[in-house]
Amino acid sequence: MRIGLVLLSLLLAAGCGEARSSAVPSPSSKSHHAFRVGGQFDAQVFGSRLAARQHGWPGPRMPVAPPPRNIDCRQLKCVALTFDDGPGDNTGHVLDTLAAHRARATFFMLGQMVTDGTRDFVRRMVSEGHELGNHSWDHPSLVGLSEGALRRELQRTQDVVQQVAGVRMHVMRPPYGSTNHEVEAMAKEEGLAQIMWDVDTLDWRDRNPGLVAKRSAEAKPGDIVLMHDIHPTTVEALPRLLDELDRKKFTYVTVSELIGSLTPGKAYHNG
Structure with missing residues (x-):
């Protein structure tokens, strides 16, 4: 947890202007769960998403592909x-x-x-x-x-x-x-x-x-x-x-x- 907070501080210091404008949550905020993996704060996830926002790309949500299909092209055209x-x-x-x-x-x-x-x-x-x-x-x-x-x-x-x-x-x-x-x-x-x-x-x-x-x-x-x-x-x-x-x-x-x-x-x- 202490390591995650240190990394968070560094990330916010590096991109504080963007972080404020994008309302990136702090570890103590109610939306902190968006950056949790297995119930723990994940600094790597937070960092990648912050970097994505700083480059103008979408924030936390990525598209989810449908499950693989079972198709046998030996039987189908x-x-x-x-x-x-x-x-x-x-x-x-x-x-x-x-x-x-x-x-x-x-x-x-x-x-x-x-x-x-x-x-x-x-x-x-x-x-x-x-x-x-x-x-x-x-x-x-x-x-x-x-x-x-x-x-x-x-x-x-x-x-x-x-x-x-x-x-x-x-x-x-x-x-x-x-x-x-x-x-x-x-x-x-x-x-x-x-x-x-x-x-x-x-x-x-x-x-x-x-x-x-x-x-x-x-x-x-x-x-x-x-x-x-x-x-x-x-x-x-x-x-x-x-x-x-x-x-x-x-x-x-x-x-x-x-x-x-x-x-x-x-x-x-x-x-």
């Missing part, structure tokens, strides 16, 4: 819908449409896109059972980067997503699908399996909702479908393609649900 390059202004509409179809997906996010304006989308993804994936910090081709630059691209994105949503990601998609032995080794070091794709909707090139829906609907059981949640035309195509996949009796799963046990560094796709 499974398809993994994936969305790259977000979160962006359109991500909320994508989440709304997926929720209407009780569909789960995987979002491969750029670290620089996780901002004050989009962090709630990331938190919502977790609470609605979607999977979060690392797509680098700012979308360079990872092949040819120095070891340090490659590590920063992955680590910074890991860190910002964990800070915002409390999730440590286990899958990544290299920008442009460009990978080599160095990327594989760094992904392994960061605990990230590489996820490629089987169906490329080319929604980044052809901003045509009809084409995007048609290409997506050609998915076969076990396929991973590539889309981008940053394009309004993809948002427009999504209800149409889900209606068609519903008609074909597909089950929408995350990539981890589709593949099962994942090996960090290894590249996966259905083909």
Whole structure:
């Protein structure tokens, strides 16, 4: 208890202006229970939450993911819908449409896109059972980067997503699908399996909702479908393609649900 109080005093001294404006409770306040673990004051929990507030991120509450599902893709027609390059202004509409179809997906996010304006989308993804994936910090081709630059691209994105949503990601998609032995080794070091794709909707090139829906609907059981949640035309195509996949009796799963046990560094796709 004495150690916790000392750490508390140091933390408040370091960020006293923010602490006052955020009304961070003291150990003697009635809300002190928010920083208790097993009935004891936990200085580490208090410190991490204070640091989060000082950086502008949400305070104590982190999203809670639903329990894991027991899905056998050997028996069901499974398809993994994936969305790259977000979160962006359109991500909320994508989440709304997926929720209407009780569909789960995987979002491969750029670290620089996780901002004050989009962090709630990331938190919502977790609470609605979607999977979060690392797509680098700012979308360079990872092949040819120095070891340090490659590590920063992955680590910074890991860190910002964990800070915002409390999730440590286990899958990544290299920008442009460009990978080599160095990327594989760094992904392994960061605990990230590489996820490629089987169906490329080319929604980044052809901003045509009809084409995007048609290409997506050609998915076969076990396929991973590539889309981008940053394009309004993809948002427009999504209800149409889900209606068609519903008609074909597909089950929408995350990539981890589709593949099962994942090996960090290894590249996966259905083909």
